[in-house]
Amino acid sequence: MRNIFVARAFKEDANAQAWAFRESGVVELNYGFTSAAMIYATAFCQFYDALATTAKDVDFADDDTEVLLMILEEIENSAFTPILVAENSRNQWRESGRIYAAHPALLDLPQSRNEGDYHSFVSATEEFAIAHEICHHLLGHTGVTHRRRSQVNALVQERLDRSGAQEICSNLNPDQLQEIEADVGAFLLIAGELSGQATRGRIYRSLAGSMLALVTLGHISENWISREGPGETHPGFIDRFDVMSRIVREFTIPLTRGSIGDHPLGLLLQFQGFISIVLQFWMSRAKSEVKDPHFLNIFSWMMDQAVELEKELNSRHNTETSS
Template identity: 40%
Template sequence: MDLEQSCKTFHETKRLPIQNFWKTLFEKGDRQDILSDARYSEYFAWKPKSSNCPELQSLLEQLIDSVPDNWRTRARRIFAGRTLDFLPNGKAWRDGQVGVIEINYGVTSAAMIYSVLYCKYFEMIRTIGLDIDFTDDDSDTLKMILDEVGDSGFSPILKADSERNSWRSHRAVYAGHELLRELPASRSMDSYHESVRAIEEFILAHELAHHLLGHTADPYPRARQNSNHLDKMLQKYQVSLPEEQEMNDDQLQELSADALALFIMTGALTDELEAPRIYRASAGAIIGLTALAHIDDSWVSIPGAPGETHPDFISRFSLASHLIKAVSSDIPVGDEGGHPFGFLSQLSGFVSIILNHWLAEHIDGRSPVNVLSLTNWLFERSLELQRELEHLGLYRT
């Protein structure tokens, strides 16, 4: 493959000028106020190399540094292009000397919205854990306080749920309501942007994995060796993919790409595991997969059914959770008591609110999660988590 040709072909195919994507986006929106601002002139003058987006190029370079040396020649010839499509999709394709990863602008838009939802959910459970006195004998007052705190985390999720039909009908994901774009006052913009970038990184890593595993139309000579290496990694961490009879080839390829993406992001692929990288990979994968399932209504599907190109959310969430726990099993508890297992529990609570709301709409007798049931689950899970970490000997002595 040839990087320069890949860059040229991507821009020709998408009918985009070879320049900074954000300059193109603001030109399309006729935002002369931003384009003429001298503060951004150097940024807009940036020239594409391995991506038409500075942020994607930086992420792609990080990912390439996280694969084995003999995989990097291939990876460095792939162009990652951001498109003007407002649906949250990514795509990997190859044609002769051209290798491309497409990341729609809709991925960023969805990442921004669902990162806001997670930030508000996190502040809700943080308030429940630190600021509410559960020893208060006045149960009515306690319930009132819980409902008020719960509203801050649940209402934005319900608003996103009500917006989904509009997103799908307009083929564009956008934060039309303030609940979907305003951060809690206590949440920093840095942590929010890290969440958005983690989601984008997971999508990018997933599409890169398709290239490295030879899932694109044109054959890749090293694909079998790379796939064998992935199989060894799965065996090492005792993570299993579904059997071939349980899913079709396309669905199995998607799960393989998820697994390789997580091994790359966490550093496990090159034996460079670090807690911060596991946290980042966890956020990117779980929030990202949840956003895609919620927007597309892809919570469940018929395994192996003809025409189904992607596994359902439950299968992807199960694989991601299992793999994250497996690579975290030797990570010691942090100085402040944090551990990837605990973060995964927090993320699971976020997922449960969204998923159970969908289940309640589709299954008779099923009730959505409320703040009281979520609080009970989080308390029970925290006790289970402490016992689990003690059993694994992960507390520092």
């Protein structure tokens, strides 16, 4: 990638963009995107901490219903407040052209999360945004000629085919399809698949960065649903998330569980819960018939999904062992 250059920008939208200059590719990452990534990383950390607290510390068999409800209300507030503050701040950010965290809920990490983990999370989100734009160059979308263009295109199309995501892509226009291809290429690039050096750690980093980047962009731009028409260049968040979820599943399902019983699909499930809350809050404000989410409902759904995932992973392990 010697002819691709990456730079920081401080004007225009909170996003990243790729463009060609002579025979070279240029990628610009706007600082507003980094600010937004920091905000949504905090929101996800608070949500994750609320999940962990509920799973470990809440005794649902407690006979004191009043105390139990008070505990659950406090947990729900800790999980939902950062999301609500970001939701309510979005119009101000868009009008001013600046994204910033002025509310304590967007600045304070849960006690269980250290600064190093948090900044690693933010940098993974930035990496995905940059990798997405780099892949526009690698895939030939910007007119830059790259020697690995055919190879990268083949790998991306193979993953789209194997994951079943082509049915979503068939409803998109050519520009929107290029965005999907760049998303997939970015995931594979960070995971190490494009260089043949994929590792478990890189896969986790690519998963976290891609999911947080997509929900950050979707929430800031309010581009949740794909719109038809030749002027629509980007698919909506829901389509992008659906495709990436399929890619992640197809890519990671063969992996065995880690030393503590972890699996990348467990992390994907956590993001599915987080994103469902963000979406439902947005929908409850866009449509009067949609109600605000309830943390306990989300938690219960995630526990059910975790049980099904455990069964599937055990079944795959038993099948592989017996064969």
